Amino acid sequence: MRVLFASTRGSGHFQPLVPLIDLCTARGDDVLVVAPPALEPLLASRQQPYRIGAKPPDDELSATLARVLSLPPDDGVRLMIREVFGGLLLDAMLPELDEACRTWRPDLVLHEACEFASVVAAERHGIPHARVAISAAGFTDFTEAQLEAVFEPHGRGLADRLRTSPYLTRLPASLDPSPYTETHRYREPARPGSPSDRWDDGEEPLVYATLGTEAGTLPTAAELYRALLDAVRGLPVRVLLTVGHGTDAAALGPIPRNVRVESWVPQDDVLRSASLVVCHGGSGTVFGALAAGVPLVCVPLFADQPVNARLVAAAGAGLAVTPTGAPADEAAVLGTDDVRDIRSAVELLLKDASYRARAGHLAAEMRSAADCAETIATLDPTT
CATH class of the missing domain: 3.40.50.2000 (Glycogen Phosphorylase B;)
Structure with a gap:
């Protein structure tokens, strides 16, 4: 073919x-x-x-x-x-x-x-x-x-x-019902990898914080990342924050002692060690976290992120924190109330095991989908 x-x-x-x-x-x-x-x-x-x-x-x-x-x-x-x-x-x-x-x-x-x-x-x-x-x-x-x-x-x-x-999706039906008659749900093959020693330097839970690949291009990128740093400052957790290649970590100001900042990490590797993800609700991050059975705090900024955040919250696999900060320079910002709400959400998800359990149920459902080979064979017009 x-x-x-x-x-x-x-x-x-x-x-x-x-x-x-x-x-x-x-x-x-x-x-x-x-x-x-x-x-x-x-x-x-x-x-x-x-x-x-x-x-x-x-x-x-x-x-x-x-x-x-x-x-x-x-x-x-x-x-x-x-x-x-x-x-x-x-x-x-x-x-x-x-x-x-x-x-x-x-x-x-x-x-x-x-x-x-x-x-x-x-x-x-x-x-x-x-x-x-x-x-x-x-x-x-x-x-x-x-x-x-x-x-x-x-x-x-x-x-x-x-x-x-035909409509092909990796998301599970219980989270994401489809209006399309010919919907094929498939699972990605397991990718090789292992937890990295860079993130295994303590006993505290590991929180992976990211705003994906596009937020770093916004004029308010530094303010957004600063708000995430303030939200996790002093919590009894280890935090890995990725800021993308377009953001200079030096522009973020003082980095809390419990936070490590990197431009980019292999998402699958860090999710193998993470207890929680704090993100913008981008589809790639949400999919990766749920596939790994990791609950999320979603702080949606634009595009499909509000929809993803609502789905995660409705499924009991995390919480949505809708930003209340006023727009600045035609891009979102996070205000003082948002910082407080993100911090509270992190604390709640780490304390209440039901969120991780529900994320685990969704991960199991995703693993039960047809594999890529079955899906491609179904679509092959030459057979």
Whole structure:
């Protein structure tokens, strides 16, 4: 089988494709990855052939993203889908994806759920396509209400055909019910690794604190990380805080004695040792924590994070702390009340074992899903 994988930029968009790319490669399928320029360094380090599409004009993208951040959350998401993923990014990537579908002739196109140019290209050339979830199904369903207008210039009925295409997700049904008729739940293969000696230097519980890969690019990044440091200062825990490669740890001010700051760590490795995760509620972090049976304190900032935080809280696998700090420079900040509430949530989750037990139940449900090989075999149009 020839499989074309398509992604927009960003770790949270590409990483859900990785186990499927690796599985198809191991099966002996012909694999081609098409992605924007920002992913080229990562793709160059991997073994699969790839092609790089174009990127939108920087000034147009920056102006649109500024508008997104200035709007209330739901309105910002709608604009992001219509004008960024369904506008600027679709237009930039469509020529390369259309050419790949025309000349390479894949049997199947697998795209992350916010990459829409591959849908247009696959439909033009009569190629089956399926989407890989990067967020909760309810959030995806909300965003797809915008797609009628997105796809209208490219042909009639595309939004309906996207909605009826196979939907692949790693999240369990009890946490994330799906509105899509053809939903495939799959589990990722276990990844090799072990707890690192860097994080095993004490008896206190280990708290992993992260705001993912995008928060570090916000103008208020230093203030956000400072609030997390203040929330855990002096607690009887060890804290590992990751701040990304775009944030200078020296800009955060004094680091509490119980905190270690690093730019990046392998998430799976630290989760093997963690008792608790404090995060922004990004899908990748939430998925990783729940797959490891680790409860979460979610402090959602934008995009799908409020939905993820509500799902985690409703499932009893953690708590949501909705920021009350006023916006500053078109980005979220955390106020004094938020710092207090994060601290209280950390203390409660470490004291009440029911949260970890519930996270463990979700982890067991995720392990019971079909493996990647079964899912790919189900989608293979050549068999």
